[in-house]
Amino acid sequence: MKVYNTATRQKEEFKPIKDNKVGIYSCGPTVYWNQHIGNMYAFVNWDILVRVLRYLGYDVTWVMNITDVGHNTSDGDEGEDKMEKGAKREGISPWEIAKKYEEQFIDSLKKLNVVIPNYLPKATEHINEQIELASKMEKRGFTYKTKTGLVYDTSKFPDYAKFANLKLEEMDVGNRVEVDEEKKNPWDFLLWITNQPNHIMKWNSPWGEGFPGWHLECTAMSTKYLGEQFDIHTGGIEHIGVHHTNEIAQAFGAFGHNTANYWMHNAWLTLKEGKMSKSLGNVYTVQQLEEMGYDPLALRYLIVSTHYRSGLVFSLDSLKAAEVSLNKLRSFRVENAGSKVNEELRNEFVAAISNDIAMPEAMAVVWKTVKSNLNPEEKWATLLDFDKVLGLELDKEIKEEEIPEEITKLAEERIKAKQEKNWEESDRLRGIIKNKGYLVEDLKDSYKIKKI
Numbered sequence: 228m229k230v231y232n233t234a235t236r237q238k239e240e241f242k243p244i245k246d247n248k249v250g251i252y253s254c255g256p257t258v259y260w261n262q263h264i265g266n267m268y269a270f271v272n273w274d275i276l277v278r279v280l281r282y283l284g285y286d287v288t289w290v291m292n293i294t295d296v297g298h299n300t301s302d303g304d305e306g307e308d309k310m311e312k313g314a315k316r317e318g319i320s321p322w323e324i325a326k327k328y329e330e331q332f333i334d335s336l337k338k339l340n341v342v343i344p345n346y347l348p349k350a351t352e353h354i355n356e357q358i359e360l361a362s363k364m365e366k367r368g369f370t371y372k373t374k375t376g377l378v379y380d381t382s383k384f385p386d387y388a389k390f391a392n393l394k395l396e397e398m399d400v401g402n403r404v405e406v407d408e409e410k411k412n413p414w415d416f417l418l419w420i421t422n423q424p425n426h427i428m429k430w431n432s433p434w435g436e437g438f439p440g441w442h443l444e445c446t447a448m449s450t451k452y453l454g455e456q457f458d459i460h461t462g463g464i465e466h467i468g469v470h471h472t473n474e475i476a477q478a479f480g481a482f483g484h485n486t487a488n489y490w491m492h493n494a495w496l497t498l499k500e501g502k503m504s505k506s507l508g509n510v511y512t513v514q515q516l517e518e519m520g521y522d523p524l525a526l527r528y529l530i531v532s533t534h535y536r537s538g539l540v541f542s543l544d545s546l547k548a549a550e551v552s553l554n555k556l557r558s559f560r561v562e563n564a565g566s567k568v569n570e571e572l573r574n575e576f577v578a579a580i581s582n583d584i585a586m587p588e589a590m591a592v593v594w595k596t597v598k599s600n601l602n603p604e605e606k607w608a609t610l611l612d613f614d615k616v617l618g619l620e621l622d623k624e625i626k627e628e629e630i631p632e633e634i635t636k637l638a639e640e641r642i643k644a645k646q647e648k649n650w651e652e653s654d655r656l657r658g659i660i661k662n663k664g665y666l667v668e669d670l671k672d673s674y675k676i677k678k679i
């Protein structure tokens with residue numbers, strides 16, 4: 228198994244610390260608002276990583292944190308706390324906000340068939356661990372105190388800029404609104420924040436009543452559940468420059484070494500029509516896609532068809548096409564397929580997933596299997612075996628609304644008319660179908676029928 232390690236900027240042979248056991252920590256969601264499909268893209272990709280390792284025989288422990296406190300609107304220390312902003316927006320307490328959006332997050336995981344992590348620790352439930360960790364850094368001389376709180380002194384960690392190749396001397400700090408003017412270096416960061424009278428979520432600490440900085444929870448919780456040194460730490464590429472850089476600094480401050488041996492980062496889901504934004508009304512959640520009539524696993528199909536470091540350009544058209552492909556795969560279902568998996572195809576599949584999770588290549592093997600002349604039982608058994616990694620629930624009955632045969636027949640006739648470029652007839656048939664209460668939507672090479 229080879230994985231791309233951000234720490235060394237190259238693909239490396241993956242070697243677990245202990246036998247075949249693998250510990251993975253993934254930076255999880257901040258539960259202050261709905262997780263949209265862009266957020267969920269990351270979690271599906273790390274679910275694929277976990278599934279790949281388990282498929283290859285590793286015993287994986289997966290930890291993902293839930294940030295429910297102390298996370299500002301930007302990665303740095305500045306800006307309003309996201310949880311409290313959400314609470315103001317909705318007129319409920321930050322605790323209620325956290326609960327509400329944690330549920331939406333878990334629901335999204337389930338709809339996308341993400342394996343639920345072994346541990347989903349919450350920041351608010353690990354305040355003592357965070358205080359303990361910051362105390363360790365303090366004892367080892369990596370911190371100083373200001374009126375705003377306890378600050379990590381980056382000058383004590385000579386390799387601070389190394390992980391993200393930061394050019395600190397060129398960093399434009401003029402644009403940053405600093406909450407703490409007493410910082411020695413602009414990139415020094417707060418471990419514990421005090422003297423914020425308007426902040427609702429607060430706890431006692433050796434440095435006064437306050438709350439932890441965002442970066443602290445990930446180092447505290449990853450090491451609590453996986454040990455001071457573990458195998459893989461994941462996150463989005465946006466985490467490299469600040470969040471993970473600071474996590475590594477914290478680990479060095481507290482333990483004198485890095486926590487994770489491999490740091491893996493996903494690129495982003497972007498929209499074909501440009502930026503995802505609430506004002507443009509194109510920020511989709513998994514729940515919304517489902518309400519629009521899509522199978523959430525069609526989104527998963529799109530994600531498993533791309534590489535985690537390449538990102539995904541999303542559009543509703545591509546989602547429709549993905550649903551067609553997904554249902555095509557499901558149509559190879561046979562009863563009592565048995566367990567005879569084709570060795571040769573399996574080897575090709577394993578080669579792809581072992582190469583830094585090359586999912587596009589793995590999906591090529593899936594379609595090669597479909598097109599092969601294997602007997603239906605072996606074909607289906609092989610596809611089901613691959614589905615342990617894909618997580619597409621291929622075994623599920625094709626999710627079609629009950630479309631009467633009469634309607635399907637009319638739609639088929641219409642497609643024929645279209646192919647013959649008989650537009651008049653195709654429009655006439657569309658009208659008949661519509662009058663009977665159904666809508667035909669054209670896809671690239673096929674069509675979809677929906678109840679109106």
Ligand SMILES: [Zn+2]
Binds near residue numbers: 254445470
């Ligand atoms: Zn994190």
